[in-house]
Amino acid sequence: MAQNDTVTRILDTAEVLFAERGFAETSLRHITSKARVNLAAVNYHFGSKKSLIQAVFARYLDPFTERFHDVLDELERRYQGDVIPLEVLLDSMARTVLEVPAERNSLKVFMRLLGLAYSQAQGHLRRYIQEHYGSVFTRFSSLVRQATPDLPDAERFWRLHFVLGTVIFTLSGLDALRDIAEKDYGEHVSVRELVDRLRPVVVAAMQAPLPSAEANHFPTAS
Amino acid sequence: MAQNDTVTRILDTAEVLFAERGFAETSLRHITSKARVNLAAVNYHFGSKKSLIQAVFARYLDPFTERFHDVLDELERRYQGDVIPLEVLLDSMARTVLEVPAERNSLKVFMRLLGLAYSQAQGHLRRYIQEHYGSVFTRFSSLVRQATPDLPDAERFWRLHFVLGTVIFTLSGLDALRDIAEKDYGEHVSVRELVDRLRPVVVAAMQAPLPSAEANHFPTAS
DNA sequence: CCACGTTTCAAACAAATGTTTATAATATAA
DNA sequence: TTATATTATAAACATTTGTTTGAAACGTGG
Numbered sequence: 001m002a003q004n005d006t007v008t009r010i011l012d013t014a015e016v017l018f019a020e021r022g023f024a025e026t027s028l029r030h031i032t033s034k035a036r037v038n039l040a041a042v043n044y045h046f047g048s049k050k051s052l053i054q055a056v057f058a059r060y061l062d063p064f065t066e067r068f069h070d071v072l073d074e075l076e077r078r079y080q081g082d083v084i085p086l087e088v089l090l091d092s093m094a095r096t097v098l099e100v101p102a103e104r105n106s107l108k109v110f111m112r113l114l115g116l117a118y119s120q121a122q123g124h125l126r127r128y129i130q131e132h133y134g135s136v137f138t139r140f141s142s143l144v145r146q147a148t149p150d151l152p153d154a155e156r157f158w159r160l161h162f163v164l165g166t167v168i169f170t171l172s173g174l175d176a177l178r179d180i181a182e183k184d185y186g187e188h189v190s191v192r193e194l195v196d197r198l199r200p201v202v203v204a205a206m207q208a209p210l211p212s213a214e215a216n217h218f219p220t221a222s
Numbered sequence: 223m224a225q226n227d228t229v230t231r232i233l234d235t236a237e238v239l240f241a242e243r244g245f246a247e248t249s250l251r252h253i254t255s256k257a258r259v260n261l262a263a264v265n266y267h268f269g270s271k272k273s274l275i276q277a278v279f280a281r282y283l284d285p286f287t288e289r290f291h292d293v294l295d296e297l298e299r300r301y302q303g304d305v306i307p308l309e310v311l312l313d314s315m316a317r318t319v320l321e322v323p324a325e326r327n328s329l330k331v332f333m334r335l336l337g338l339a340y341s342q343a344q345g346h347l348r349r350y351i352q353e354h355y356g357s358v359f360t361r362f363s364s365l366v367r368q369a370t371p372d373l374p375d376a377e378r379f380w381r382l383h384f385v386l387g388t389v390i391f392t393l394s395g396l397d398a399l400r401d402i403a404e405k406d407y408g409e410h411v412s413v414r415e416l417v418d419r420l421r422p423v424v425v426a427a428m429q430a431p432l433p434s435a436e437a438n439h440f441p442t443a444s
Numbered sequence: 445c446c447a448c449g450t451t452t453c454a455a456a457c458a459a460a461t462g463t464t465t466a467t468a469a470t471a472t473a474a
Numbered sequence: 475t476t477a478t479a480t481t482a483t484a485a486a487c488a489t490t491t492g493t494t495t496g497a498a499a500c501g502t503g504g
Contacts, residue, residue: 002393006451006452008421022244022246022341024244024246024247025246027490027491027492028491028492028493029490029491029492037452038451038452038453038454038490039453039493040452040453040454040493040494040495041451041452041453041455042492042493043492043493043494044451045451048492048493049492049493063428080379088452110237115341116341118338118341118391118395119244119338119340119394119395120247120341121242126398140361153406153407154403154407154409154411155419157403157406157407158392158401158403158411158416158419159419159423160256160394161391161395161399162388162391162392162423163388165387165388165391165392165395166384166387166388166391166427167387168387168389168391169383169384169386169387169388169391170380170383170384170387172341173340173341173387176348177380177383180379181376181379181380183380184375184379185375185376187376189376189380194380196433197377197380197381197433199368200430200431200432200433200434201381201384201427201430203225203430204426204427204429204430204431205423205426205427205430206386207426208422208423208425208426208427209422209426209429210422211418211419211421211422212422228481228482249461249462250456250461250462250463251460251461251462259482260461260481260482260483260484261462261483261484262461262463262464262465262482262483262484263481263483265462265463266462266466266481266482267481270462270463271461271462271463361501
Protein backbone atom coordinates (compact mmCIF):
# COMPACT_ATOMS: atom_id res chain seq x y z
CA MET A 1 0.00 0.00 0.00
CA ALA A 2 2.45 2.58 1.16
CA GLN A 3 5.05 1.07 -1.13
CA ASN A 4 2.78 0.96 -4.09
CA ASP A 5 1.74 4.51 -3.40
CA THR A 6 5.34 5.73 -3.32
CA VAL A 7 6.32 3.77 -6.38
CA THR A 8 3.36 5.07 -8.33
CA ARG A 9 3.91 8.62 -7.26
CA ILE A 10 7.53 8.43 -8.33
CA LEU A 11 6.61 7.00 -11.72
CA ASP A 12 3.84 9.52 -12.28
CA THR A 13 6.09 12.42 -11.49
CA ALA A 14 9.13 11.06 -13.27
CA GLU A 15 7.37 10.46 -16.56
CA VAL A 16 6.08 14.01 -16.65
CA LEU A 17 9.42 15.59 -15.82
CA PHE A 18 11.31 13.30 -18.18
CA ALA A 19 8.91 14.21 -20.97
CA GLU A 20 9.28 17.91 -20.24
CA ARG A 21 13.04 18.12 -19.80
CA GLY A 22 14.71 14.93 -20.87
CA PHE A 23 16.50 12.39 -18.74
CA ALA A 24 19.83 13.97 -17.97
CA GLU A 25 18.20 17.33 -17.29
CA THR A 26 15.86 15.86 -14.70
CA SER A 27 17.42 15.23 -11.30
CA LEU A 28 16.22 12.70 -8.79
CA ARG A 29 15.82 15.51 -6.29
CA HIS A 30 13.45 17.30 -8.61
CA ILE A 31 11.41 14.16 -9.03
CA THR A 32 11.30 13.20 -5.37
CA SER A 33 10.54 16.69 -4.10
CA LYS A 34 7.70 17.18 -6.56
CA ALA A 35 6.40 13.73 -5.76
CA ARG A 36 6.65 14.52 -2.03
CA VAL A 37 8.79 11.46 -1.48
CA ASN A 38 12.16 10.95 0.12
CA LEU A 39 15.18 11.16 -2.11
CA ALA A 40 16.42 7.71 -1.23
CA ALA A 41 13.12 6.17 -2.23
CA VAL A 42 14.13 6.04 -5.88
CA ASN A 43 17.26 4.02 -5.21
CA TYR A 44 15.40 1.90 -2.71
CA HIS A 45 12.53 0.97 -5.00
CA PHE A 46 14.19 1.08 -8.40
CA GLY A 47 17.88 0.64 -7.68
CA SER A 48 19.18 3.41 -9.91
CA LYS A 49 18.13 6.25 -12.14
CA LYS A 50 18.67 4.10 -15.21
CA SER A 51 16.27 1.51 -13.87
CA LEU A 52 13.75 4.21 -13.09
CA ILE A 53 13.90 5.39 -16.69
CA GLN A 54 13.36 1.85 -17.93
CA ALA A 55 10.49 1.38 -15.49
CA VAL A 56 8.81 4.49 -16.82
CA PHE A 57 8.98 3.04 -20.31
CA ALA A 58 7.89 -0.40 -19.23
CA ARG A 59 4.72 1.01 -17.71
CA TYR A 60 3.70 2.19 -21.18
CA LEU A 61 5.24 -0.43 -23.40
CA ASP A 62 4.18 -3.53 -21.51
CA PRO A 63 0.45 -2.84 -21.90
CA PHE A 64 1.02 -1.58 -25.41
CA THR A 65 2.79 -4.68 -26.68
CA GLU A 66 0.32 -6.99 -25.00
CA ARG A 67 -2.61 -5.15 -26.48
CA PHE A 68 -1.04 -4.81 -29.88
CA HIS A 69 -0.32 -8.52 -30.04
CA ASP A 70 -3.97 -9.12 -29.25
CA VAL A 71 -5.04 -6.71 -31.96
CA LEU A 72 -2.81 -8.42 -34.51
CA ASP A 73 -4.11 -11.83 -33.42
CA GLU A 74 -7.64 -10.60 -33.98
CA LEU A 75 -6.76 -9.17 -37.39
CA GLU A 76 -5.10 -12.39 -38.54
CA ARG A 77 -8.14 -14.31 -37.36
CA ARG A 78 -10.54 -12.02 -39.16
CA TYR A 79 -8.62 -12.00 -42.45
CA GLN A 80 -7.91 -15.70 -42.20
CA GLY A 81 -5.00 -16.04 -44.60
CA ASP A 82 -5.89 -13.04 -46.73
CA VAL A 83 -3.46 -10.16 -46.60
CA ILE A 84 -4.47 -7.43 -44.21
CA PRO A 85 -4.79 -4.12 -46.07
CA LEU A 86 -2.17 -1.52 -45.29
CA GLU A 87 -4.70 1.03 -44.06
CA VAL A 88 -6.11 -1.47 -41.62
CA LEU A 89 -2.65 -2.23 -40.25
CA LEU A 90 -1.74 1.40 -39.84
CA ASP A 91 -5.08 2.26 -38.29
CA SER A 92 -4.80 -0.63 -35.89
CA MET A 93 -1.42 0.47 -34.74
CA ALA A 94 -2.57 4.05 -34.36
CA ARG A 95 -5.63 2.97 -32.42
CA THR A 96 -3.52 0.92 -30.06
CA VAL A 97 -1.01 3.68 -29.55
CA LEU A 98 -3.83 6.05 -28.72
CA GLU A 99 -5.81 3.71 -26.50
CA VAL A 100 -3.15 2.55 -24.13
CA PRO A 101 -2.07 5.83 -22.57
CA ALA A 102 -5.53 7.29 -22.92
CA GLU A 103 -6.42 5.62 -19.68
CA ARG A 104 -4.20 8.06 -17.86
CA ASN A 105 -4.78 10.72 -20.48
CA SER A 106 -1.08 10.93 -21.07
CA LEU A 107 -0.64 10.31 -24.76
CA LYS A 108 1.43 13.44 -24.97
CA VAL A 109 3.83 12.09 -22.37
CA PHE A 110 4.00 8.72 -24.09
CA MET A 111 4.89 10.16 -27.47
CA ARG A 112 7.38 12.56 -25.99
CA LEU A 113 9.08 9.68 -24.24
CA LEU A 114 9.22 7.74 -27.48
CA GLY A 115 10.81 10.70 -29.16
CA LEU A 116 13.36 11.00 -26.40
CA ALA A 117 14.15 7.32 -26.61
CA TYR A 118 15.20 7.87 -30.19
CA SER A 119 16.92 11.20 -29.93
CA GLN A 120 18.66 11.04 -26.58
CA ALA A 121 21.88 9.18 -26.53
CA GLN A 122 21.00 6.89 -23.58
CA GLY A 123 22.39 3.76 -25.14
CA HIS A 124 20.98 1.60 -22.39
CA LEU A 125 17.47 2.72 -23.25
CA ARG A 126 17.67 1.87 -26.90
CA ARG A 127 19.04 -1.52 -26.03
CA TYR A 128 16.35 -2.10 -23.43
CA ILE A 129 13.55 -1.18 -25.80
CA GLN A 130 15.00 -3.21 -28.62
CA GLU A 131 15.40 -6.29 -26.46
CA HIS A 132 12.03 -6.12 -24.75
CA TYR A 133 9.78 -4.80 -27.48
CA GLY A 134 11.53 -5.50 -30.76
CA SER A 135 9.47 -8.61 -31.44
CA VAL A 136 6.15 -6.85 -31.78
CA PHE A 137 7.64 -4.43 -34.26
CA THR A 138 9.09 -7.31 -36.23
CA ARG A 139 5.71 -8.96 -36.36
CA PHE A 140 4.07 -5.75 -37.52
CA SER A 141 6.75 -5.29 -40.17
CA SER A 142 6.16 -8.69 -41.68
CA LEU A 143 2.44 -7.99 -41.91
CA VAL A 144 3.17 -4.70 -43.62
CA ARG A 145 5.37 -6.62 -45.99
CA GLN A 146 2.49 -8.83 -47.05
CA ALA A 147 0.33 -5.77 -47.48
CA THR A 148 2.84 -4.05 -49.75
CA PRO A 149 4.19 -6.81 -51.98
CA ASP A 150 5.30 -4.34 -54.65
CA LEU A 151 7.70 -2.53 -52.40
CA PRO A 152 11.29 -3.74 -52.35
CA ASP A 153 12.29 -4.80 -48.87
CA ALA A 154 14.77 -2.02 -48.38
CA GLU A 155 12.32 0.57 -49.64
CA ARG A 156 9.69 -0.61 -47.21
CA PHE A 157 12.16 -0.55 -44.36
CA TRP A 158 13.05 3.05 -44.99
CA ARG A 159 9.48 4.16 -45.56
CA LEU A 160 8.35 2.64 -42.31
CA HIS A 161 10.99 4.69 -40.57
CA PHE A 162 10.02 7.74 -42.56
CA VAL A 163 6.45 7.61 -41.32
CA LEU A 164 7.63 6.63 -37.87
CA GLY A 165 9.64 9.82 -37.90
CA THR A 166 6.63 11.84 -38.93
CA VAL A 167 4.42 10.47 -36.21
CA ILE A 168 6.91 10.58 -33.36
CA PHE A 169 8.28 13.95 -34.36
CA THR A 170 4.83 15.49 -34.64
CA LEU A 171 3.24 14.01 -31.58
CA SER A 172 6.31 14.40 -29.39
CA GLY A 173 6.61 18.07 -30.23
CA LEU A 174 2.85 18.45 -30.16
CA ASP A 175 2.60 21.14 -27.55
CA ALA A 176 5.04 23.50 -29.23
CA LEU A 177 3.53 22.94 -32.66
CA ARG A 178 0.02 23.31 -31.33
CA ASP A 179 0.93 26.66 -29.82
CA ILE A 180 2.23 27.92 -33.15
CA ALA A 181 -0.74 26.57 -35.07
CA GLU A 182 -3.14 28.07 -32.59
CA LYS A 183 -1.45 31.44 -32.77
CA ASP A 184 -1.29 31.45 -36.58
CA TYR A 185 -4.56 29.80 -37.49
CA GLY A 186 -6.64 30.32 -34.40
CA GLU A 187 -7.81 26.77 -34.27
CA HIS A 188 -7.04 24.38 -31.47
CA VAL A 189 -6.25 20.94 -32.84
CA SER A 190 -7.07 17.86 -30.86
CA VAL A 191 -5.00 14.74 -31.04
CA ARG A 192 -7.86 13.09 -32.84
CA GLU A 193 -7.86 15.75 -35.53
CA LEU A 194 -4.14 15.43 -35.85
CA VAL A 195 -4.36 11.70 -36.36
CA ASP A 196 -7.00 12.32 -39.00
CA ARG A 197 -4.60 14.68 -40.72
CA LEU A 198 -1.79 12.16 -40.40
CA ARG A 199 -3.70 9.23 -41.86
CA PRO A 200 -3.81 10.24 -45.55
CA VAL A 201 -0.27 11.56 -45.37
CA VAL A 202 1.09 8.33 -43.98
CA VAL A 203 -0.81 6.21 -46.48
CA ALA A 204 0.37 8.38 -49.35
CA ALA A 205 3.92 8.17 -48.12
CA MET A 206 3.86 4.39 -48.02
CA GLN A 207 2.28 4.23 -51.48
CA ALA A 208 4.44 6.86 -53.12
CA PRO A 209 6.02 5.91 -56.46
CA LEU A 210 9.42 4.34 -56.30
CA PRO A 211 12.36 6.71 -56.67
CA SER A 212 13.32 7.21 -60.29
CA ALA A 213 16.87 6.43 -61.26
CA GLU A 214 17.24 9.70 -63.11
CA ALA A 215 17.04 13.25 -61.81
CA ASN A 216 19.54 12.57 -59.07
CA HIS A 217 21.73 15.57 -59.47
CA PHE A 218 22.52 16.15 -55.87
CA PRO A 219 25.76 16.89 -54.13
CA THR A 220 26.89 13.99 -52.07
CA ALA A 221 28.30 13.89 -48.58
CA SER A 222 29.62 11.03 -46.54
CA MET B 223 46.01 32.58 -35.12
CA ALA B 224 46.31 30.85 -31.80
CA GLN B 225 42.91 32.14 -30.82
CA ASN B 226 41.26 31.11 -34.00
CA ASP B 227 42.90 27.74 -33.75
CA THR B 228 41.62 27.18 -30.24
CA VAL B 229 38.15 28.43 -31.06
CA THR B 230 37.92 26.23 -34.12
CA ARG B 231 39.21 23.20 -32.32
CA ILE B 232 36.64 23.68 -29.58
CA LEU B 233 33.82 24.05 -32.08
CA ASP B 234 34.95 21.08 -34.13
CA THR B 235 35.14 18.84 -31.10
CA ALA B 236 32.00 20.17 -29.44
CA GLU B 237 29.75 19.63 -32.44
CA VAL B 238 30.83 16.03 -32.75
CA LEU B 239 30.34 15.25 -29.07
CA PHE B 240 27.06 17.13 -28.89
CA ALA B 241 25.80 15.21 -31.88
CA GLU B 242 26.87 11.92 -30.34
CA ARG B 243 25.66 12.40 -26.79
CA GLY B 244 23.47 15.46 -26.52
CA PHE B 245 24.17 18.68 -24.73
CA ALA B 246 23.64 17.87 -21.09
CA GLU B 247 25.49 14.59 -21.45
CA THR B 248 28.58 16.28 -22.86
CA SER B 249 30.80 17.97 -20.30
CA LEU B 250 33.13 20.83 -21.00
CA ARG B 251 35.97 18.73 -19.67
CA HIS B 252 35.23 16.07 -22.23
CA ILE B 253 35.26 18.64 -24.99
CA THR B 254 38.40 20.44 -23.89
CA SER B 255 40.40 17.33 -23.19
CA LYS B 256 39.55 15.79 -26.56
CA ALA B 257 40.28 19.09 -28.25
CA ARG B 258 43.58 19.31 -26.37
CA VAL B 259 42.64 22.72 -25.02
CA ASN B 260 42.50 24.16 -21.54
CA LEU B 261 39.22 23.84 -19.70
CA ALA B 262 38.89 27.56 -19.09
CA ALA B 263 39.21 28.27 -22.80
CA VAL B 264 35.52 27.61 -23.36
CA ASN B 265 34.41 30.20 -20.84
CA TYR B 266 37.09 32.58 -22.05
CA HIS B 267 36.16 32.43 -25.72
CA PHE B 268 32.46 31.71 -25.54
CA GLY B 269 31.40 32.91 -22.11
CA SER B 270 29.34 29.90 -21.13
CA LYS B 271 28.30 26.46 -22.22
CA LYS B 272 24.99 27.81 -23.48
CA SER B 273 26.80 30.25 -25.73
CA LEU B 274 29.04 27.48 -27.00
CA ILE B 275 25.97 25.47 -27.98
CA GLN B 276 24.55 28.45 -29.83
CA ALA B 277 27.89 29.07 -31.53
CA VAL B 278 27.94 25.50 -32.76
CA PHE B 279 24.55 26.02 -34.35
CA ALA B 280 25.44 29.42 -35.75
CA ARG B 281 28.38 27.97 -37.59
CA TYR B 282 25.97 25.80 -39.57
CA LEU B 283 22.90 28.00 -39.72
CA ASP B 284 24.53 31.27 -40.69
CA PRO B 285 25.94 29.93 -43.97
CA PHE B 286 22.78 27.93 -44.53
CA THR B 287 20.38 30.85 -44.22
CA GLU B 288 22.58 33.09 -46.32
CA ARG B 289 22.86 30.51 -49.04
CA PHE B 290 19.20 29.56 -48.90
CA HIS B 291 18.15 33.19 -49.25
CA ASP B 292 20.35 33.40 -52.32
CA VAL B 293 18.79 30.26 -53.74
CA LEU B 294 15.30 31.60 -53.17
CA ASP B 295 16.28 34.91 -54.74
CA GLU B 296 17.53 33.06 -57.79
CA LEU B 297 14.34 31.00 -57.99
CA GLU B 298 12.09 34.05 -57.77
CA ARG B 299 14.15 35.69 -60.47
CA ARG B 300 13.96 32.70 -62.72
CA TYR B 301 10.22 32.13 -62.30
CA GLN B 302 9.53 35.87 -62.48
CA GLY B 303 6.08 36.05 -60.94
CA ASP B 304 5.06 32.51 -61.81
CA VAL B 305 4.59 30.15 -58.92
CA ILE B 306 7.59 28.00 -58.21
CA PRO B 307 6.63 24.32 -58.40
CA LEU B 308 6.59 22.42 -55.14
CA GLU B 309 9.17 19.89 -56.28
CA VAL B 310 11.56 22.68 -57.17
CA LEU B 311 11.14 24.28 -53.77
CA LEU B 312 11.69 21.05 -51.92
CA ASP B 313 14.66 20.09 -54.06
CA SER B 314 16.20 23.49 -53.57
CA MET B 315 15.92 23.24 -49.84
CA ALA B 316 17.34 19.74 -49.85
CA ARG B 317 20.21 20.80 -52.05
CA THR B 318 21.06 23.68 -49.75
CA VAL B 319 20.85 21.54 -46.65
CA LEU B 320 23.20 19.05 -48.26
CA GLU B 321 25.65 21.54 -49.71
CA VAL B 322 26.40 23.65 -46.68
CA PRO B 323 27.83 21.08 -44.29
CA ALA B 324 29.27 19.06 -47.15
CA GLU B 325 32.26 21.35 -47.07
CA ARG B 326 33.30 19.84 -43.79
CA ASN B 327 31.68 16.53 -44.67
CA SER B 328 29.55 16.72 -41.59
CA LEU B 329 25.97 16.46 -42.80
CA LYS B 330 25.39 13.75 -40.27
CA VAL B 331 26.43 16.06 -37.46
CA PHE B 332 24.30 18.88 -38.81
CA MET B 333 21.15 16.80 -39.00
CA ARG B 334 21.74 15.27 -35.62
CA LEU B 335 22.10 18.73 -34.14
CA LEU B 336 18.86 19.80 -35.77
CA GLY B 337 17.16 16.78 -34.28
CA LEU B 338 18.52 17.61 -30.87
CA ALA B 339 17.41 21.20 -31.19
CA TYR B 340 13.87 19.95 -31.51
CA SER B 341 13.87 17.12 -29.05
CA GLN B 342 16.05 18.37 -26.24
CA ALA B 343 14.40 20.67 -23.80
CA GLN B 344 17.03 23.44 -24.01
CA GLY B 345 14.52 26.27 -24.16
CA HIS B 346 17.24 28.79 -24.88
CA LEU B 347 18.21 26.95 -28.05
CA ARG B 348 14.73 26.88 -29.52
CA ARG B 349 14.36 30.56 -28.80
CA TYR B 350 17.75 31.33 -30.30
CA ILE B 351 17.02 29.42 -33.48
CA GLN B 352 13.56 30.89 -33.81
CA GLU B 353 14.84 34.44 -33.38
CA HIS B 354 17.83 34.15 -35.64
CA TYR B 355 16.61 31.86 -38.37
CA GLY B 356 12.82 31.99 -38.27
CA SER B 357 12.62 34.47 -41.15
CA VAL B 358 14.04 32.18 -43.79
CA PHE B 359 11.60 29.46 -42.83
CA THR B 360 8.76 31.96 -43.02
CA ARG B 361 9.87 32.97 -46.49
CA PHE B 362 10.06 29.36 -47.59
CA SER B 363 6.62 28.67 -46.15
CA SER B 364 4.99 31.45 -48.10
CA LEU B 365 6.53 30.15 -51.32
CA VAL B 366 5.23 26.70 -50.54
CA ARG B 367 1.85 28.29 -49.99
CA GLN B 368 1.82 29.67 -53.49
CA ALA B 369 2.88 26.31 -54.84
CA THR B 370 0.05 24.49 -53.08
CA PRO B 371 -2.96 26.78 -53.43
CA ASP B 372 -5.42 23.94 -52.91
CA LEU B 373 -4.17 23.13 -49.44
CA PRO B 374 -5.90 24.87 -46.55
CA ASP B 375 -3.40 26.90 -44.56
CA ALA B 376 -3.63 24.76 -41.47
CA GLU B 377 -3.27 21.60 -43.49
CA ARG B 378 -0.13 22.90 -45.17
CA PHE B 379 1.31 23.96 -41.84
CA TRP B 380 0.92 20.51 -40.43
CA ARG B 381 2.17 18.73 -43.53
CA LEU B 382 5.30 20.82 -43.62
CA HIS B 383 6.01 19.71 -40.11
CA PHE B 384 5.16 16.12 -40.98
CA VAL B 385 7.80 16.02 -43.67
CA LEU B 386 10.19 18.00 -41.52
CA GLY B 387 9.79 15.25 -38.96
CA THR B 388 10.50 12.59 -41.55
CA VAL B 389 13.67 14.23 -42.75
CA ILE B 390 15.11 15.23 -39.41
CA PHE B 391 14.17 11.98 -37.76
CA THR B 392 15.67 9.89 -40.52
CA LEU B 393 18.85 11.83 -41.09
CA SER B 394 19.50 12.48 -37.43
CA GLY B 395 19.21 8.81 -36.60
CA LEU B 396 20.96 7.87 -39.77
CA ASP B 397 23.82 5.90 -38.31
CA ALA B 398 21.65 3.64 -36.23
CA LEU B 399 19.18 3.07 -39.05
CA ARG B 400 21.96 2.48 -41.52
CA ASP B 401 23.42 -0.19 -39.29
CA ILE B 402 20.10 -2.02 -39.14
CA ALA B 403 19.49 -1.68 -42.85
CA GLU B 404 22.97 -2.89 -43.63
CA LYS B 405 22.61 -5.88 -41.38
CA ASP B 406 19.16 -6.81 -42.70
CA TYR B 407 19.52 -5.98 -46.38
CA GLY B 408 23.23 -6.01 -46.88
CA GLU B 409 23.29 -2.76 -48.76
CA HIS B 410 25.06 0.32 -47.56
CA VAL B 411 22.98 3.40 -48.27
CA SER B 412 24.61 6.70 -48.97
CA VAL B 413 23.06 9.97 -47.98
CA ARG B 414 22.45 10.64 -51.63
CA GLU B 415 20.49 7.42 -52.02
CA LEU B 416 18.53 8.23 -48.94
CA VAL B 417 17.57 11.64 -50.28
CA ASP B 418 16.49 9.97 -53.48
CA ARG B 419 14.31 7.68 -51.44
CA LEU B 420 12.95 10.59 -49.48
CA ARG B 421 12.02 12.72 -52.47
CA PRO B 422 8.96 10.82 -53.77
CA VAL B 423 7.78 10.17 -50.25
CA VAL B 424 7.91 13.83 -49.29
CA VAL B 425 6.19 14.92 -52.48
CA ALA B 426 3.48 12.31 -52.03
CA ALA B 427 2.98 13.39 -48.45
CA MET B 428 2.49 17.01 -49.41
CA GLN B 429 0.10 16.06 -52.20
CA ALA B 430 -1.89 13.47 -50.29
CA PRO B 431 -5.69 13.78 -50.46
CA LEU B 432 -7.28 15.88 -47.76
CA PRO B 433 -8.52 13.98 -44.72
CA SER B 434 -12.06 12.78 -45.17
CA ALA B 435 -14.61 13.83 -42.61
CA GLU B 436 -15.90 10.30 -42.23
CA ALA B 437 -14.10 7.21 -41.02
CA ASN B 438 -12.89 8.90 -37.88
CA HIS B 439 -13.68 6.23 -35.39
CA PHE B 440 -10.77 6.80 -33.09
CA PRO B 441 -10.58 7.02 -29.37
CA THR B 442 -9.73 10.49 -28.27
CA ALA B 443 -7.28 11.69 -25.74
CA SER B 444 -6.57 15.18 -24.47
C1' DC C 445 2.37 -7.43 22.93
C1' DC C 446 6.31 -8.61 20.62
C1' DA C 447 9.49 -9.55 17.02
C1' DC C 448 10.67 -9.11 12.36
C1' DG C 449 10.67 -7.64 7.72
C1' DT C 450 9.59 -3.53 5.04
C1' DT C 451 9.56 1.15 4.12
C1' DT C 452 10.78 6.00 5.21
C1' DC C 453 13.87 9.51 6.37
C1' DA C 454 17.76 12.81 7.27
C1' DA C 455 22.35 13.00 6.64
C1' DA C 456 26.46 12.28 4.54
C1' DC C 457 29.42 10.79 0.60
C1' DA C 458 32.14 10.83 -3.40
C1' DA C 459 32.24 12.30 -7.88
C1' DA C 460 31.34 15.48 -11.54
C1' DT C 461 29.79 19.76 -13.21
C1' DG C 462 30.20 24.89 -14.98
C1' DT C 463 32.56 28.80 -13.70
C1' DT C 464 36.05 31.97 -11.78
C1' DT C 465 40.61 33.53 -10.46
C1' DA C 466 45.31 34.58 -10.41
C1' DT C 467 49.36 33.83 -12.82
C1' DA C 468 52.15 32.71 -16.67
C1' DA C 469 53.03 32.80 -21.52
C1' DT C 470 52.63 34.93 -25.82
C1' DA C 471 51.77 37.98 -29.35
C1' DT C 472 51.36 42.98 -30.80
C1' DA C 473 52.62 47.62 -31.40
C1' DA C 474 55.25 51.77 -30.26
C1' DT D 475 63.34 46.44 -26.61
C1' DT D 476 59.69 47.67 -23.90
C1' DA D 477 55.00 48.28 -22.73
C1' DT D 478 50.53 46.43 -23.40
C1' DA D 479 46.86 43.73 -24.58
C1' DT D 480 45.57 39.02 -25.62
C1' DT D 481 45.51 34.20 -24.78
C1' DA D 482 46.75 29.97 -22.17
C1' DT D 483 47.12 27.45 -18.00
C1' DA D 484 46.59 25.30 -13.43
C1' DA D 485 44.14 25.55 -9.44
C1' DA D 486 40.37 26.36 -6.75
C1' DC D 487 35.33 27.27 -6.04
C1' DA D 488 30.68 26.57 -5.27
C1' DT D 489 26.91 23.59 -6.83
C1' DT D 490 24.76 19.79 -8.17
C1' DT D 491 24.61 15.14 -9.16
C1' DG D 492 23.45 9.91 -8.06
C1' DT D 493 24.14 6.91 -4.45
C1' DT D 494 24.84 4.96 0.24
C1' DT D 495 24.25 4.65 5.19
C1' DG D 496 22.21 3.86 9.64
C1' DA D 497 18.62 4.74 12.41
C1' DA D 498 13.71 5.61 12.93
C1' DA D 499 8.89 4.58 11.82
C1' DC D 500 5.69 1.42 10.24
C1' DG D 501 3.08 -2.57 9.44
C1' DT D 502 2.26 -7.57 9.94
C1' DG D 503 2.04 -12.18 11.60
C1' DG D 504 2.84 -15.02 15.67
